[in-house]
Amino acid sequence: MKIHLAILYKDYLDLILEGKKTIEARFSKVKCPPYGRVSIGDKILLKETGGPIRGEATVSVVKYFDNLAPSRVVHIVNKYKEQLQIKDNFLNQKLDSNYLTLIFLKDVVEVSPYFINKRDRRGWIVYYNHAPQSIQLDLFGNKVSDKEVKINPYYSECENGLHSFFKSPLKNSEGYPRCRNCGKDIIHWKKLHIRDLKNIDFVISELRKEWWRNYWWEVEIDEKAISHALRKNSNELYVLVRKRIEKSVGIVYEFRGRKQPYRDGYQIPYKGNIIYYAQHATATCCRKCIECWHGIPQGRNLNNEEIEYLTMLVMKYIRRKLRDYKRGVIRNGK
Numbered sequence: 279m280k281i282h283l284a285i286l287y288k289d290y291l292d293l294i295l296e297g298k299k300t301i302e303a304r305f306s307k308v309k310c311p312p313y314g315r316v317s318i319g320d321k322i323l324l325k326e327t328g329g330p331i332r333g334e335a336t337v338s339v340v341k342y343f344d345n346l347a348p349s350r351v352v353h354i355v356n357k358y359k360e361q362l363q364i365k366d367n368f369l370n371q372k373l374d375s376n377y378l379t380l381i382f383l384k385d386v387v388e389v390s391p392y393f394i395n396k397r398d399r400r401g402w403i404v405y406y407n408h409a410p411q412s413i414q415l416d417l418f419g420n421k422v423s424d425k426e427v428k429i430n431p432y433y434s435e436c437e438n439g440l441h442s443f444f445k446s447p448l449k450n451s452e453g454y455p456r457c458r459n460c461g462k463d464i465i466h467w468k469k470l471h472i473r474d475l476k477n478i479d480f481v482i483s484e485l486r487k488e489w490w491r492n493y494w495w496e497v498e499i500d501e502k503a504i505s506h507a508l509r510k511n512s513n514e515l516y517v518l519v520r521k522r523i524e525k526s527v528g529i530v531y532e533f534r535g536r537k538q539p540y541r542d543g544y545q546i547p548y549k550g551n552i553i554y555y556a557q558h559a560t561a562t563c564c565r566k567c568i569e570c571w572h573g574i575p576q577g578r579n580l581n582n583e584e585i586e587y588l589t590m591l592v593m594k595y596i597r598r599k600l601r602d603y604k605r606g607v608i609r610n611g612k
């Protein structure tokens with residue numbers, strides 16, 4: 279399977295993400311990618327011209343045409359008019375093309391936008407063994423300078439053993455994600471998906487192989503969140519965590535034709551409550567992460583056993599953070 283980077287004008291990218299445009303066409307005078315390079319099952323990263331990657335799709339069918347003439351270009355485009363959504367003025371510029379690739383898209387998903395390093399002007403790039411390295415963004419999706427603190431789930435420091443499996447288009451032979459930035463296959467997904475609380479230390483060490491999860495294990499909890507947590511006893515915390523898990527990820531609603539929790543993937547803030555930190559650290563933040571790390575399918579409510587398991591994971595994080603905090607206070611003689 280190959281990864282492709284397709285650069286698209288915003289209008290066309292919007293149409294693809296809305297599900298109105300389902301075939302991408304690429305015209306050229308000379309033989310150049312994607313002509314001859316796309317296969318069924320390949321992944322396509324959808325990047326806006328001069329902007330971020332905003333979506334991903336899988337190739338369901340691909341058709342190549344050569345020896346074109348203007349009349350044949352018009353004929354082909356008319357045949358797939360509805361799926362192509364090509365504007366007339368755009369087509370007029372392409373009439374003298376010799377080659378055409380039609381790529382039929384399926385499983386189109388919108389992703390939280392991220393930037394990559396791309397300095398040249400190619401409109402299509404084929405990656406054979408890895409996905410393009412993402413650039414760090416701040417929490418609001420802005421590119422930030424190297425000196426500032428920046429965190430995002432696509433970021434990795436692969437050379438330090440901290441990878442990114444977040445929505446990775448790279449899969450191993452069994453279909454489990456490999457690091458999206460270096461391709462390494464180092465997570466014991468099957469053992470994770472057994473969800474045995476006896477393995478809790480193993481689960482945590484696996485989570486911490488991801489830069490993003492590890493960040494939340496290492497980050498300092500804000501003052502408001504820590505003092506709120508310190509006022510509760512262990513039992514009270516347990517009740518709060520369980521409620522939070524049930525409410526944020528436990529119950530699904532019909533939304534955009536899919537069953538998912540309310541604002542799934544965007545519902546957990548980055549500060550203000552120790553449970554938020556814990557949910558990012560333990561991959562209990564959204565149903566996508568829960569499916570990936572804990573092997574629970576999306577599209578249905580969590581059952582009691584699953585809620586209990588995720589609650590205990592979050593509690594483990596909170597206990598550890600509170601213990602570290604208290605030790606720190608004693609050490610500093612406050």
Ligand SMILES: [Zn+2]
Binds near residue numbers: 434435442458460462
């Ligand atoms: Zn990596």
Ligand SMILES: [Zn+2]
Binds near residue numbers: 543562563567
């Ligand atoms: Zn998540």
